[in-house]
Amino acid sequence: MKVILDSKQIKRVLKDLTDEIISDIPRNLDIAVIGIRSRGEILAQRLSRQLSNKLDKDVPCGTLDITLYRDDLNSPQGSTQPQVRTTEIGFDINEKIIILVDDVLYTGRSTRAAMDALIDLGRPRAVRLAVLIDRSGREFPIQADHAGYKTDAEPGNLVQVNLVESDGKDEVVID
Amino acid sequence: MALIRKSKQIKWHRKHLLGLRELSPEEITYILDTAGGFEQISTRSVKKAPPLRGKVVVNLFFEDSTRTRNSFALAANRLSADIIEFTRKDSSVSKGETLLDTAKNLEAMGIDIVVIRHSAGGAPKFLSRNINASVVNAGDGFCEHPTQGLLDVYTIRKIKGSLEGLKIAIVGDIAHSRVARSDMWAMTKLGAEVIFVGPPTLMPSQVHQLPVKVSYCLDEVIEEVDVINMLRIQFERLGGNPFPSIREYSHYFGLTVERMKRAKKNILVMHPGPINRGLEIESEVADGNNSVILEQVTNGLAVRMAVLFLVNQAAAQQAVKI
Numbered sequence: 001m002k003v004i005l006d007s008k009q010i011k012r013v014l015k016d017l018t019d020e021i022i023s024d025i026p027r028n029l030d031i032a033v034i035g036i037r038s039r040g041e042i043l044a045q046r047l048s049r050q051l052s053n054k055l056d057k058d059v060p061c062g063t064l065d066i067t068l069y070r071d072d073l074n075s076p077q078g079s080t081q082p083q084v085r086t087t088e089i090g091f092d093i094n095e096k097i098i099i100l101v102d103d104v105l106y107t108g109r110s111t112r113a114a115m116d117a118l119i120d121l122g123r124p125r126a127v128r129l130a131v132l133i134d135r136s137g138r139e140f141p142i143q144a145d146h147a148g149y150k151t152d153a154e155p156g157n158l159v160q161v162n163l164v165e166s167d168g169k170d171e172v173v174i175d
Numbered sequence: 176m177a178l179i180r181k182s183k184q185i186k187w188h189r190k191h192l193l194g195l196r197e198l199s200p201e202e203i204t205y206i207l208d209t210a211g212g213f214e215q216i217s218t219r220s221v222k223k224a225p226p227l228r229g230k231v232v233v234n235l236f237f238e239d240s241t242r243t244r245n246s247f248a249l250a251a252n253r254l255s256a257d258i259i260e261f262t263r264k265d266s267s268v269s270k271g272e273t274l275l276d277t278a279k280n281l282e283a284m285g286i287d288i289v290v291i292r293h294s295a296g297g298a299p300k301f302l303s304r305n306i307n308a309s310v311v312n313a314g315d316g317f318c319e320h321p322t323q324g325l326l327d328v329y330t331i332r333k334i335k336g337s338l339e340g341l342k343i344a345i346v347g348d349i350a351h352s353r354v355a356r357s358d359m360w361a362m363t364k365l366g367a368e369v370i371f372v373g374p375p376t377l378m379p380s381q382v383h384q385l386p387v388k389v390s391y392c393l394d395e396v397i398e399e400v401d402v403i404n405m406l407r408i409q410f411e412r413l414g415g416n417p418f419p420s421i422r423e424y425s426h427y428f429g430l431t432v433e434r435m436k437r438a439k440k441n442i443l444v445m446h447p448g449p450i451n452r453g454l455e456i457e458s459e460v461a462d463g464n465n466s467v468i469l470e471q472v473t474n475g476l477a478v479r480m481a482v483l484f485l486v487n488q489a490a491a492q493q494a495v496k497i
Contacts, residue, residue, distance in 0.1 A: 065212055068224040068254075068484075074491045081186055081492070084212035084484065120221040 004159075005149060007170035010132070013148035014043070017130055018050040020146050021099060029125065031097045032060045036114050037085055039103035040064075042165045043132055047101060062089030064100075069113035087117070094122040103161040105131040105147070108140030133172060135159050190489040191303040191310045192482050194319035195360040203361055207329050210474070210481035216253055217476055226484055227256035230287040235261045235278065236313070237268070237293045242448055242472065243313050243322070247290045250479035259286070274298060275305055282306050287490070288483060291315075309486040317353055317379075322482055323447055324357030326475040328365055330467055331402055333474070334443060339366035344396050346372040346428055347406030347455055350379045351413070354447045355406060359387055370396055373428060376417040393428050397438050404445040405430050405456045421454060430456045435465070443467050 005013065025031055033051065035044025041063045048061035065085045067073075073082060100114055111129060118127060134147035137155060151174070153159050158175040162168070185201050195203065216224050232251040236244050244260075251258045259281070268277060278289060288309045291299050296316030303310040314320040331338055343362055349355045349371045359369050369387045371378065382389055390396050397403075408424065418424045425431075430444065444456075444466045452458045461468060 067212070068226045073226050073488070074229075075495070081184075082488065083184060084209045084481070086212050087215050116225070120224065121219050 001173050001175050003171060003173050004151060005133075005172035007164075009149075010170045010172065013132065014046055014050065017132075017146050017148050018047060018054060021047075021051065021128070021130065022054055024128070024145070025097055027055075029097050030095065031099060032062065032091060032093065033099045033101060034062045034064050034089060034093075034118070035101040036110060037063060037065045038166065039161050039163060040101045042163045043103060044099075044101040047099065047130065060091040062091065062093075063087065064089065064114055064117055066110060066113040066117050069117045071109060071113065087121075089121060092122065093118065093124050095125050098124040098127045099146075100127055100129050102129070102131050104133045104135060104159050105129070105142075105144050106135050106137050106159070108138045108142035111142045112140050132161060133159055187485050188489050188492070190486050190493060191299070192321055192486055193299050193303060193310065193312050195321045195324045195357050195364070196319065198360075198364070200364045200366075203325070203328070203364055206325055206478070206481055206485065207332060209485060210325075210329055210477045213477040213480040213484070214474075216480070217473070223253050223255055225255045227251065227254035227487055230256045230487060231259065231285060232256045232288045232290060232483065233259045233261055233281050233286050233308075234313075235281070235289050235291045237263045237274075237291075237298075238314065240292055240313070242475070243292065243320075246472070246475050247311075247313060247322075247479050247483075250476055250483055251288075253476075254480055254483060256288075256483070274302070278302055278306050282308055288486060309490050311482060311486060314353055317351055317356070319357045319360075320353040321357050322475065322479050323354050324361040325482070326471055326478040327354075327358050327404065327445060327447075328361045329478050330445065330471050330474045331362075331367075331443060332365075333470075334467065335401070337366070338362060341367040341401040342370065342396075342399055343367050343402040343404065344370045344372050344390075344393075344400040345404045345406065346393060346430070348377045348408055348413070348417075349373050349382070349406070350377050351409050352406050354404075358404060359385060363387070367402075370400065372396060374418055374424070393430075393434065394437075397434050399439075400442065401439060402443045402445065403430065403438070404447070407447065407449060408451055408455055425454055429454065430460050432457055432459050435460055435463070438465075441465070445471060448472070 033044045033048040035041035048059045051059040065087045067082045067084045128145040130146040131144045132148045134144050134150045136152045160173050162171045185205050248258050290311045290313050292313040293315050296318035298315050299310050299312035345355045362369050363386045371387050372390045372393050446468045
């Protein structure tokens with residue numbers, strides 16, 4: 001097990017992501033942050049707070065559960081059973097720029113599912129993908145617009161993002 | 176809305192839903208938690224999600240139904256399944272075909288889930304042992320109506336937060352009610368105390384062996400209960416003269432405005448529908464502030480989506496094992 005980001009570095013990476021998002025999006029457009037359950041939800045909340053502070057306006061934050069849109073529902077592999085949870089997006093996504101947030105971008109399948117889930121809720125002006133960790137191994141033609149940290153983990157490795165809110169401390173480890 | 180305590184993750188392995196009696200409290204809670212994730216599908220712009228895409232659901236109804244049949248059909252549609260409607264009247268059953276032959280023929284067309292309502296208790300179980308598709312019980316005889324039981328506890332939990340310690344009266348024709356039985360199993364497993372209320376002639380003969388209290392007088396319990404579920408008088412099932420007159424029944428067991436004055440302020444008034452207005456419940460009460468009768472219908476949709484989703488998941492997982 002190797003720590004690739006500690007809590008200080010995660011803080012730094014999130015700050016850089018915030019700055020990058022702000023410089024990328026014209027000021028006059030409405031933006032909102034939506035996190036993919038479950039670690040993406042927490043990162044989205046942090047990003048939305050930082051964006052709200054820096055932009056001095058409310059950047060709404062929501063949570064997306066993608067279980068119903070997964071592409072492996074009818075061909076379950078291994079022991080993990082998909083658990084349906086709630087999607088909580090308390091604002092209209094139409095015409096907004098949506099920053100879709102996930103902890104790790106790997107195969108791209110979750111992002112594909114998230115985009116399908118998102119467009120069933122409305123028609124955003126644009127969707128941008130922001131991830132804490134961008135790891136190689138894509139199976140779909142999907143890339144991040146804002147990637148915090150890139151790593152070439154081997155296919156057998158597990159990249160685990162731990163966050164204070166869910167795991168007690170901020171840390172990214174590779175196993 | 177009260178805060179809902181989530182259950183720990185369990186492994187769902189049932190490809191059929193035949194009744195609530197056989198489910199553990201954790202399994203019931205798991206269905207309710209899952210249903211929570213389906214509620215928002217009905218409120219957004221595209222009221223559809225893809226998890227049952229390419230699956231076929233058959234509504235196999237040997238008894239009349241509006242609410243349950245349409246609710247299952249809409250639930251299947253919202254999960255992107257295809258649905259075949261089967262009713263007794265315009266089918267080969269009227270030509271003498273047996274239940275099993277009917278089901279086998281439908282199965283030969285490649286169906287995945289059978290939703291069955293039948294006047295014979297145990298029909299869903301019989302079917303589940305003889306066909307490969309998943310079977311969901313939508314009401315069998317006087318035995319069970321599991322999705323009604325689930326949507327009732329879902330509705331109570333959503334408003335009260337938990338069923339733990341609640342007193343719940345189920346009032347009316349208990350003997351002929353599969354709803355009363357499924358409610359009883361679900362409610363007691365989740366920690367509520369259930370009181371069956373009705374005239375002795377409408378109580379099941381073995382009622383004292385069930386995990387409930389029994390009362391023959393609504394006035395005796397109206398002040399103490401947190402939830403009251405008024406059952407419909409099922410004229411189509413009543414033989415003989417279980418009570419002297421409708422007026423007398425109403426007088427003793429109807430939920431009237433007068434009686435409501437003695438009930439707790441925040442009592443939940445429920446009814447599985449269809450309502451006989453003015454008989455078991457007065458219109459002002461059915462449409463009043465304490466009534467959650469229409470919420471029950473809305474929640475039923477989310478619960479049925481969850482059930483269809485879960486049995487299909489279990490079936491997919493079992494198929495992989497083989």
